[in-house]
Amino acid sequence: MVDRAPQMLAGRYEIGELIGRGGMAEVHIGYDTRLSRRVAIKLLREDLARDPVFLARFRREAQSSAALNNAAIVAVYDTGEEEVISPRSGEKVALPYIIMEYVEGHTVRDLLKDGTAVPINEAVEIVDGVLIALEYAHRAGIVHRDIKPGNIMLTPQGEVKVMDFGIARAMADSQATMTQANAVVGTAQYLSPEQARGEVVDVRSDLYSTGCLLFELLTGQPPFTGDSAVAIAYQHVRETPRTPSSIASDIPEALDRVVLKSLAKDRDQRYTDAAQMRKDLLASVRGGTVSAPSTAVWGVAGGIAPGATTAMASPVPPPTQTMPRDPGTSTQPAIATQQRSSKGWLWGLLAFLVVVLSVAAAYLIMNRDTAPPETPKVEVPVLTDMNQNGARVALEAVGLSMVIGDDVPHDSIEAGLFVSSEPPAGTSVDKGSDVTVHFSSGPGEVEVPDVTDQTQERAREALEAAGLKVSNVSTEDAPGKQKDVVLSTDPKAGSKVPKDSSVTIVVASGFVNVPDLKNKTLEEATKILQEDLKLTLRITEQETGDVDPGLVMSQSDSGKVEVGSTIELVISKEAPAIIIPTETPSPTDGITPNPTGTPSEGNELPSPPKDDNN
Structure with a gap:
């Protein structure tokens, strides 16, 4: 069960009310805001979402099921994962989801919930729709593995739509049908014997489950019931189902034959594909010829009784019984006083021959059954361009079992497709052998190289x-970096990314942005221009009384300038003070000094200046 569902997925799918809940997931009505349509949203359980193996298989299988395009199959539109906070651990959990076609109507489970059988023609019509869906999916290499009434929708127009293709496959390894909790995957009432035994499943497993569905539609009850899932699974493996007509007497014998053939314990004795079963199903209600054998030939274990074939075998006449021989009678023929008639002698010879032939036939049959059969050889098929499902079907078609090996990176093979097998294709091996198959994980990871300080081209x-x-x-202003020199990459250097990933490189524009430096101190302007912008500085001083000394009065450039440019700053300088004398000159002013200290001729003291006004 999903503990905390987000309100929006992938930024486009609105999650609405809950409309269904199962052991694996919850289903909500949703709305695709991009395409303006209603959808169904399936959110997987948190405990399954934590399993990395499940997540990997879920992604691959969801992609495969999304490729199915058939009117009898509920379409898968999209799949993804949404991060939610787990209320249990408080950690982020990637919650997988599937966006599906929203189908109005009800499930077959709703139709059968009161235990009432449906009319024969309606039952055949429903199963016919299921077989159409299975025939299409099986051709695409997808096995449903969980055919049951709850996975089949009936629309108001009478259409049959099968749901949940690929999800059951995503939950299981190729070699088993067990989860990590060791519980059988699938619903017990519709489980094939090979699923119950934990063996590999194939298309015939889906046909067995379809036979269980047909049985329940005709009778109102599944072929096997019990107190527990284990008890029911045991019956699937060991016990023979009743004929539907033993429960509902109006069911024709031909339909009994179709049901019992689809429910054979040995999958080799079931229908080989959905088309063959569908042909018999329709013939059984239309008076046609049915290829399924009479119900009398099925043994206790559900297989064909020893000595019988798919057609009714002609009974062997029983040996003629003879009276015990008298111990006192001679072993030599006695001469009778009355001669036997020739007719009596002929009948005795025929009886003797019948006995001899019967004993010989029994001897041959016993030897055939007890002699160890020679294991036939088959060739490993070519699996090129096949995904996991296609490879499994191809291997099982020749009697081989697939073991999934580790995924391997490959530059030219798409993720999820076949890469190699062990043994390789064309190798002759015993039928029933395991073949280990490796699939591509896509291009391998590479490290982003450091291209800093290189030119864009390099x-x-x-x-x-x-x-x-x-x-x-993209470009950025970078002080000291010439135009087109690489500054960084996204993803950054040293990151591990898938091969063929896209990288964005950031190069220098070759320019820097010089701010307005007026009224800044010389120290502040020097730091900005030389240390921060890596530019050359030229300083001149100018005397002024309008700006405080030491501040920038003007600059040669501002705004976008080329890297390495020279910026000239004019710094204010204090102007010298002007001194105006205010004292009267001393009497000695104007006397030429005599170096000798004695008056010389012509050096008399000057007369006081005349006043022109006097």
Whole structure:
């Protein structure tokens, strides 16, 4: 059960009311805001979402089921994962979801919930729709593994739609039908014997489950019931089902034969494909010829009785019984006083021959059954371009079992497709052998190289040589970096990314942005221009009384300038003070000094200046 569902998935799918709940998931009505349509949203349980093996198989199988396009199959539109916070651990959990076609109507389970059988023609029509869906899916290499009434929708228009293709496959390994909790995957009432035994399943397992569905539609009850799932599973493996006509007397014998053939314990004795079963099903209600054998030939274990074939065998006449011989009678023929008639002698010879032939036949049959059969040889088929489901079907078609090996990275093979097998294709092996198959995990991871300080052209060459693609180039102002020099990459250097990933490179624009430095101190302007912007600085001083000394008065450039440019700053300088004298000159002013200290001729003291006004 989903503990905490988000309100929106992938930014487009609105989650509405809960409309269904199962052992694996919850189903909600949803709304696709991008395409404006109603959808059904299946959210997987949190405990299954934590299993990395389940997640890997779920992604692959969801993609396969999304490719199915048939009117009898509920369409899968999209799949993904949404991160939610687990209320149990408080950790982020990737919650897988599937976006499906929303189908109005009800399930076959709703039809059978009161235990009442449906009319024969309606039952055949429902199963016919299921077989149409299975025939299409099996051709695509997908086995449903969980055919049951709850997975079949009936629309108001009478259409049959099968749900949940690929999900049961995603829960199981190729070699078993057990979960990590060792519980059988599937619903007990509709489980094939091989599923109950934990063996590999194939298309015939779906046909067995369809036979169980047909039985319940005709009778109102499944072929086997019990107090527990284990008890029911045991019956699927060991016990023979009743004929439907023993419960509902109006069921024709031909339909009994179809049901019992589909429920054979040995899958080799069931229908080989959905088309064959569908042909017999329709013939059984239309008065046609049915290929299924009479119900009398099925043994206790559900297989064909020893000595019988798919057609009724002609009974062997019983040996003629003879009276015990008298101990006192001679072993030599006695001469009778009355001669036997020739007719009596002929009948005796025929009886003797019948006995001899019967004993010989019994001897041959016993030897055939007890002699160890020689294991036939088959060739491992070519599995190129097949996904997991297709490879399994191809191997099982020749009697081999598939074991999934580790996924391997491959540059040219799409993720999820066949890469190699052990033994390889064409090898002759015993029928029933295991073949280990490896699938591609897609291109391997590569490390993003460090292309910092290289030119854009050289950086592009280095990235492409590493198996990456340059998808975008952006520019940034970078002090001291010439135009087109690489500054960084996204993803960053040293990151591990899938091969062929796209990388964005960031290169220098070759420019820097010079701010307005007016009224900043010389120290502040120097730090911005030289340390931060890596530009050359030229300083001149100018005397002024309008700006405080030491501040920038003007600059040669501002805004976008090329890297390495020279910026000239004019710094204010204090102007010198102007001194105006205010004292009267001393009497000695104007006297030429005499170095000798004695008056010389012509050096008399000057007369006081005349006042022109006097």
